Amino acid sequence: MAGPPTKSAAVQIVRPPSTSTSGPGQAVNATSHVGMNKGIMDHSKDTARASPVSADKKRETPQRICRNVMIYGFCKFQDAGCVYYHPPPGTDPNSVSTPKTESPALTNATPLSKESKSSFGLGAEHLSAPVFVPKTPMAENASPRASTPAVSTGAQTPSWPPLANAGGIIPRQDVSINFDDSMLSLDPSQSSGMDSSIYMQGQPMRQPLDYHLYTSPLSHVSNPPPSHHPLHSFFIPDDLRRTIQSRQEAIYTGTQSGSAAGLPAELGVYHSLIPIGPAQGTTPSKVYGHPAPVYKAMSSVDGNVYCLRRIEGFKLVNEAAFGAIDTWRRIKHPNIVTIREAFTTKAFNDNSLILVYDYHPLSTTLWEEHLASASDQNAPPSTLAAVTAAKRRSGMPIPERVIWSYITQIANALKAIHNSNLAARNLDPSKVLVTGKNRIRLNGCGVLDVLAYDAQNLAIHQQEDLVSLGKLILTLCYEFFLPGQHPAIPLDHISRHYSPDLKQLVIYLITQSSHPRSVDDVVKMMGPRILNELDAMQNYSDVLENELSAEVENGRIVRLLTKLGFINERAEFELDPRWSDTGDRYILKLFRDYVFHSIGVDGTPILDLSHVLTCLNKLDAGLDERIMLVSRDDQSCLVVSYREIKLCIETTFNELRNSGNPHRVLR
Numbered sequence: 245m246a247g248p249p250t251k252s253a254a255v256q257i258v259r260p261p262s263t264s265t266s267g268p269g270q271a272v273n274a275t276s277h278v279g280m281n282k283g284i285m286d287h288s289k290d291t292a293r294a295s296p297v298s299a300d301k302k303r304e305t306p307q308r309i310c311r312n313v314m315i316y317g318f319c320k321f322q323d324a325g326c327v328y329y330h331p332p333p334g335t336d337p338n339s340v341s342t343p344k345t346e347s348p349a350l351t352n353a354t355p356l357s358k359e360s361k362s363s364f365g366l367g368a369e370h371l372s373a374p375v376f377v378p379k380t381p382m383a384e385n386a387s388p389r390a391s392t393p394a395v396s397t398g399a400q401t402p403s404w405p406p407l408a409n410a411g412g413i414i415p416r417q418d419v420s421i422n423f424d425d426s427m428l429s430l431d432p433s434q435s436s437g438m439d440s441s442i443y444m445q446g447q448p449m450r451q452p453l454d455y456h457l458y459t460s461p462l463s464h465v466s467n468p469p470p471s472h473h474p475l476h477s478f479f480i481p482d483d484l485r486r487t488i489q490s491r492q493e494a495i496y497t498g499t500q501s502g503s504a505a506g507l508p509a510e511l512g513v514y515h516s517l518i519p520i521g522p523a524q525g526t527t528p529s530k531v532y533g534h535p536a537p538v539y540k541a542m543s544s545v546d547g548n549v550y551c552l553r554r555i556e557g558f559k560l561v562n563e564a565a566f567g568a569i570d571t572w573r574r575i576k577h578p579n580i581v582t583i584r585e586a587f588t589t590k591a592f593n594d595n596s597l598i599l600v601y602d603y604h605p606l607s608t609t610l611w612e613e614h615l616a617s618a619s620d621q622n623a624p625p626s627t628l629a630a631v632t633a634a635k636r637r638s639g640m641p642i643p644e645r646v647i648w649s650y651i652t653q654i655a656n657a658l659k660a661i662h663n664s665n666l667a668a669r670n671l672d673p674s675k676v677l678v679t680g681k682n683r684i685r686l687n688g689c690g691v692l693d694v695l696a697y698d699a700q701n702l703a704i705h706q707q708e709d710l711v712s713l714g715k716l717i718l719t720l721c722y723e724f725f726l727p728g729q730h731p732a733i734p735l736d737h738i739s740r741h742y743s744p745d746l747k748q749l750v751i752y753l754i755t756q757s758s759h760p761r762s763v764d765d766v767v768k769m770m771g772p773r774i775l776n777e778l779d780a781m782q783n784y785s786d787v788l789e790n791e792l793s794a795e796v797e798n799g800r801i802v803r804l805l806t807k808l809g810f811i812n813e814r815a816e817f818e819l820d821p822r823w824s825d826t827g828d829r830y831i832l833k834l835f836r837d838y839v840f841h842s843i844g845v846d847g848t849p850i851l852d853l854s855h856v857l858t859c860l861n862k863l864d865a866g867l868d869e870r871i872m873l874v875s876r877d878d879q880s881c882l883v884v885s886y887r888e889i890k891l892c893i894e895t896t897f898n899e900l901r902n903s904g905n906p907h908r909v910l911r
């Protein structure tokens with residue numbers, strides 16, 4: 245045995261029948277018979293098993309090796325050629341039989357009757373159990389719970405608060421030692437200045453109902469039959485994970501190696517400029533009339549990545565042109581790309597206007613999404629005719645539901661813009677950013693306010709916004725529509741393929757009228773379609789919230805694994821090279837083996853994620869359920885509850901955390 249524990253909190257020791265000698269480091273070579281739940285290990289049916297077998301003989305055949313064996317989700321223990329289930333199907337793992345105690349150290353134990361004695365295969369003569377002294381001070385008068393009788397009832401056995409039920413729920417009012425409080429008293433954050441938030445120890449720990457169980461999605465989110473619960477439901481769906489990961493990757497890709505060739509190393513507080521989107525050369529933007537390349541850049545002020553739009557060859561003639569930028573900066577809207585600042589620069593060896601926007605990684609534009617074919621992705625919008633020709637061949641109209649979703653979001657953005665006494669002025673498929681699934685944001689806001697400064701004609705520009713919206717809808721519904729074309733054919737197409745409501749809205753938007761149009765009228769005309777959008781958004785939010793709840797569970801596991809990682813296999817601590825192999829740490833070592841190093845009957849490693857998650861969740865919840873931990877050399881077994889293991893972790897972790905604290909209490 246590598247190093248048995250010298251003391252432990254509430255650990256029950258079981259020596260397997262073959263073991264008649266103490267391992268090195270055992271505190272007492274006691275002859276105590278520590279009874280076990282018959283369901284856990286029943287030796288009575290096999291007298292051969294109950295007889296002493298030498299350790300060497302046990303190792304003769306591989307199948308005799310006593311290791312944790314997982315089959316069909318149950319943990320089996322294989323000993324002397326026999327397999328024991330833990331817990332056996334249908335058995336309450338908490339119901340541990342009253343033990344027979346013969347150790348002088350365990351004098352308070354009740355002797356077993358003959359019948360009950362015969363029901364245990366493990367005779368006292370076969371066992372040599374060390375006495376474990378609990379490290380953590382427990383209540384003097386604490387007594388074992390009736391619901392889960394401890395194996396030894398002597399003073400050495402720490403008592404645990406009574407449970408309301410077997411689910412690990414602890415009533416706070418009638419506990420002699422409140423588990424929550426005991427955890428708090430171990431809170432290293434109270435004795436150390438380190439940030440403890442990652443271990444969730446800075447706040448009282450609450451033990452909710454069945455905390456060890458994963459919550460299944462609520463029925464309003466998803467209600468699949470039980471057979472449809474795949475393993476990966478522990479984690480967020482693959483497509484969502486991939487999307488989030490690739491976005492996160494896109495944020496910082498390339499920013500480590502400085503600016504791209506030909507671009508300034510620094511531009512004010514921005515550095516590491518990388519071009520985004522198709523290489524445009526000196527092709528003028530269809531919307532702005534100047535070449536308008538877009539760069540991703542990192543700010544040295546806050547370390548965030550921003551999107552810089554550069555308008556080449558722009559010379560500022562009127563300072564007042566920047567006045568609108570202040571108003572734009574104040575608009576924070578879910579359907580508008582927020583502008584941060586604007587300035588002019590000669591860093592590109594010309595006169596350039598720079599507008600800084602929020603960066604939305606891997607976003608595309610409506611033009612790229614719906615109007616450009618794959619071969620035309622790199623083509624400038626001026627080749628729209630060629631693009632629409634490609635679209636015509638594909639013959640895939642945009643579903644009406646999606647069109648209404650776009651209209652709702654754009655109208656929402658326009659309402660915020662017009663209410664702020666501004667106008668979008670660049671409603672074009674290439675200036676509507678698609679930042680998620682059917683999620684759009686107006687982009688490039690404020691550019692024309694500086695480029696074509698015209699504060700006098702706001703009302704005209706707002707009317708033009710609505711006309712532009714009408715033309716945008718026409719383009720999306722009928723990809724052959726080009727600006728300047730007569731709308732009769734596209735309208736006819738809409739009346740044949742889309743609802744009359746949509747056609748009516750387009751006519752309202754593009755028809756000249758003596759009465760000024762208003763975005764409020766557009767919203768009224770959309771009517772119940774807005775509610776559809778609301779439904780979709782809220783359903784999506786429910787789904788995401790549900791995914792988030794799974795990640796909360798995984799976060800608990802990571803914190804637990806982090807603590808275990810700090811403790812397991814530590815080379816030395818406080819000049820003690822055997823630290824991680826002795827005391828509470830030994831239990832944690834065996835627990836690690838139990839969770840991760842189980843092997844099958846044929847000796848192959850068992851890589852059962854559900855076993856790992858089940859064990860770790862039960863540990864995190866501190867259940868009273870007991871498990872049997874078997875040493876690597878099969879010379880000893882410990883029957884220990886998750887609650888006790890949890891306490892071992894907290895105590896040991898506390899020890900590590902306090903190692904640099906000169907005021908700590910040495911035990």
Ligand SMILES: Nc1ncnc2c1ncn2[C@@H]1O[C@H](COP(=O)(O)OP(=O)(O)OP(=O)(O)O)[C@@H](O)[C@H]1O
Binds near residue numbers: 521551606
């Ligand atoms: N704020 C932003 N965050 C992330 N990507 C952006 C942002 N703004 C624009 N982009 C990306 O930059 C690329 C170029 O955008 P841009 O507005 O220049 O479109 P364009 O089709 O090149 O139009 P133009 O003819 O005006 O140059 C697009 O792929 C777009 O997704």
